[in-house]
Amino acid sequence: MSKTILVTGGAGYVGSHCVLEFLQHNYNVIVVDNLVNAVKLENQEMPESLIRVERLANKKLEKYLTGDLKDQQFIDEIFANNHIDIVVHFAALKSVGESVAKPLEYYENNVSGTINLLKSMRKSKVTKLIFSSSATVYGDPEVLPLVETLPTGQTCTNPYGRSKHMVEVVLKDLCKSSPEWSVMSLRYFNPVGAHSSGDIGEDPQEIPNNLMPFVTQVAVGMRPELKIFGGDYNTPDGTGVRDYIHIEDLSNGHLKALEQITTELWKDFHPINLGTGRGYSVLEVISTFESANGVKIPYKIVDRRPGDVTELYADAKLANEKLGWTATRDMYDMCASAWKWQSKNPKGYKRD
Numbered sequence: 001m002s003k004t005i006l007v008t009g010g011a012g013y014v015g016s017h018c019v020l021e022f023l024q025h026n027y028n029v030i031v032v033d034n035l036v037n038a039v040k041l042e043n044q045e046m047p048e049s050l051i052r053v054e055r056l057a058n059k060k061l062e063k064y065l066t067g068d069l070k071d072q073q074f075i076d077e078i079f080a081n082n083h084i085d086i087v088v089h090f091a092a093l094k095s096v097g098e099s100v101a102k103p104l105e106y107y108e109n110n111v112s113g114t115i116n117l118l119k120s121m122r123k124s125k126v127t128k129l130i131f132s133s134s135a136t137v138y139g140d141p142e143v144l145p146l147v148e149t150l151p152t153g154q155t156c157t158n159p160y161g162r163s164k165h166m167v168e169v170v171l172k173d174l175c176k177s178s179p180e181w182s183v184m185s186l187r188y189f190n191p192v193g194a195h196s197s198g199d200i201g202e203d204p205q206e207i208p209n210n211l212m213p214f215v216t217q218v219a220v221g222m223r224p225e226l227k228i229f230g231g232d233y234n235t236p237d238g239t240g241v242r243d244y245i246h247i248e249d250l251s252n253g254h255l256k257a258l259e260q261i262t263t264e265l266w267k268d269f270h271p272i273n274l275g276t277g278r279g280y281s282v283l284e285v286i287s288t289f290e291s292a293n294g295v296k297i298p299y300k301i302v303d304r305r306p307g308d309v310t311e312l313y314a315d316a317k318l319a320n321e322k323l324g325w326t327a328t329r330d331m332y333d334m335c336a337s338a339w340k341w342q343s344k345n346p347k348g349y350k351r352d
């Protein structure tokens with residue numbers, strides 16, 4: 001019988017791509033989302049991202065619910081009214097700059113929201129969780145590549161990063177408290193790109209903080225130029241280096257996680273990097289984007305962005321060994337798919 005997955009934050013960028021992957025692999029999916037980072041068009045019952053996901057999968061969600069993890073009663077009711085096998089938890093605020101200005105909102109949403117979810121899960125004896133974590137938990141790294149056994153949390157530079165670290169601490173302690181729990185904490189490096197159809201993708205509701213959506217908005221003419229934050233880093237071309245991972249590789253990593261989490265092997269807390277193991281500089285991303293898509297990206301090098309680190313890339317061996325997963329798409333694919341999405345949907349999910 002098909003398993004039923006509760007996906008929190010399933011209308012967002014990473015969530016929607018994973019929901020599509022799960023539907024295409026015969027899982028029943030219930031999505032809950034509070035719509036902070038999603039577009040729901042007038043007269044529509046569901047966010048536009050999920051309407052498109054259903055169309056692409058040619059399959060319906062089992063249920064879509066608008067609601068917030070801060071509302072304990074709401075989550076309790078989801079578990080009371082539905083049989084759920086596994087929870088995949090994406091719902092969180094994710095803007096680094098905003099987290100510095102609004103730490104309480106970040107800790108309340110990301111940490112308290114998760115604790116509420118865990119309390120409801122415990123009540124209904126649902127003990128399998130895949131958590132959307134981030135390479136940000138490693139903070140400012142002293143050694144590269146970043147391997148899961150390195151310390152985390154100590155050098156995080158902002159409340160967003162600390163909130164992801166705090167959730168990992170909670171999850172670890174929870175697993176220690178009872179042998180029933182199986183938790184995978186997937187530490188994403190820099191997810192970019194879009195589904196090959198170009199029908200779903202990243203749709204920031206404000207000025208993008210992250211590199212790729214800013215690049216695509218410059219390419220489509222929404223913004224005049226990209227500002228490169230720092231040209232004097234200790235890297236081959238002076239710009240910051242990151243491990244970018246194609247969103248379809250990332251969603252496939254979640255599928256592998258779902259397939260495995262029900263086995264005894266995954267009892268306890270397991271952090272796993274999802275990255276390619278290869279770093280690209282900002283200038284390399286721009287030049288690949290330009291040659292993949294035949295568009296010019298005007299840019300200017302400006303001061304470093306506070307809190308940015310020089311270089312990050314994953315040790316991706318554990319995911320390969322334990323999940324049988326490895327990233328297969330390169331920077332060219334990432335840039336081509338990001339552009340396909342943006343050029344097909346210049347205003348994202350909004351209609352004119």
Ligand code: UD1
Nearest residue numbers: 096134136209210211214227228229240241242282307308
């Ligand atoms: C950021 C967050 C990280 C989060 C991740 C989610 C910070 C400090 N970190 O990672 O916690 O998990 O997003 O995807 O914000 N860049 C520019 N110009 C821009 C935007 C970015 O030059 O307009 C550069 C950055 O300096 C960096 C690289 O591009 O070198 C990637 O930046 P970004 O996409 O924001 O990701 P991270 O900073 O790695």
